[in-house]
Amino acid sequence: MLGSQPIGVFGRLRGGSLADLRSEVRHWEQLGLTGVLVSDHLFGTDSGPRREAARPPEPLTLLAAAGALSDRLHVGTIVSNAGLLHPALLFRQFAQLAVLLGGDRVLAGIGAGWNRSEFEALGMRMPAFSERMERLEEVAALARQLFDHGFADLHGKHVVASELPLAPVPEVPPRLMVGGGSQRLLEIAGRHADALDLNGSPRAEKVAGADLKTADRRRRLTTTVEDLQESVDIVRRTSLEAGREADAVELSILLTNVVFCEEAQVRQHEEALCAEVGLPAMSLDDRPYVAIGPPQRIAALIEDRRKRLGLSRLFVSSPEVERFCLEVLPLLGT
Secondary structure: OOOOOOEEEEOOOOOOOHHHHHHHHHHHHHOOOOEEEEOOOOOOOOOOOHHHOOOOOOHHHHHHHHHHOOOOOEEEEOOEEOOOOOHHHHHHHHHHHHHHHOHHHEEEEEEOOOOHHHHHHOOOOOOOHHHHHHHHHHHHHHHHHHHHHOEEEEEOOOOEEEEEEOOOOOOOOOEEEEEEOOHHHHHHHHHHOOEEEEOOOOOOOOOOOOOHHHHHHHHHHOOOHHHHHHHHHHHHHHHHHOOOOOOOOEEEEEEOEEEEOOHHHHHHHHHHHHHHOOOOOOOOOOOOOEEEEOHHHHHHHHHHHHHHHOEEEEEEOOOOHHHHHHHOHHHHOO
16 A cells, blocks of 8 residues: 555646635645645647746745645645756755755756747757756756755756855755656666656657647557566666665656546546547556546556555646545555
8 A cells, every 4th residue: 555655746736826825735635635746837838829828837936835834745846947047046946945844845856848839938949858868967966966965066068066055955955856757867867866757668659749748648658567667677776876775766656647437437438548649449557647447446556556666656637636535545545
């Protein structure tokens, strides 16, 4: 059983007024969650004119307010684009959250950036994937120095920090989290991260093309639990090679498709999900980001993935999140 391991929720803090946020935080606590997460985008990622795009909240300010309204909820980003500014400025914000809330409650989620439109809106060039991974490694190395020692001296190709002190200095530093599934990302996690959200694998389809949302959904549906087991092996091996413990990196997955139905309807819903992204009909029981069926079946699928992947956290992003909390969480023993 997942026991006392944190269960996070992705993309559910909506912003709005302080009164709205207070009510929302109380709601998640009553439903039994242990964490809330916020994505970090300048605007909605759907195609179309930017002036008509959704306007998401600024995550660090929102998380500070949410954390202050709760004595126990974990907070974090999934994930902040560290390619848009000097990462020391971002890590300073996470450090402040750790001072306010305690570092054990803060997931400093960072990524290399994937949405070209956001870079272009700031007049920036989005580097090639290999260059973004090079920079992310330097960003993660900088975080490790700042969070472990309160001080950094790093002179990389993309990131420079000359005798830079971390300010403020939390008693317990934030937990550094990265998200992704490429070979390079897994190795970065093994060398530097405290946590990794497993998103796809080196064997899965790439996220590319004009419709990135559909491409990401295809990638998730073409990733198997066995694929992620190989990814976990890469992380563990890289951690050992870096002189860290094999289990230095805590692991999570993000459930993006939770569908409640009767046992007899499972195959029907699997076919519909596959058809939506242009895939042939297939069983999705071994697809880690999908859980379909009655509550007992969903709980059993999650428990199988927890055991096989060694998961410490489970993030849920689904319109069915409230029902998940009410009907599945009790079965997981949280």
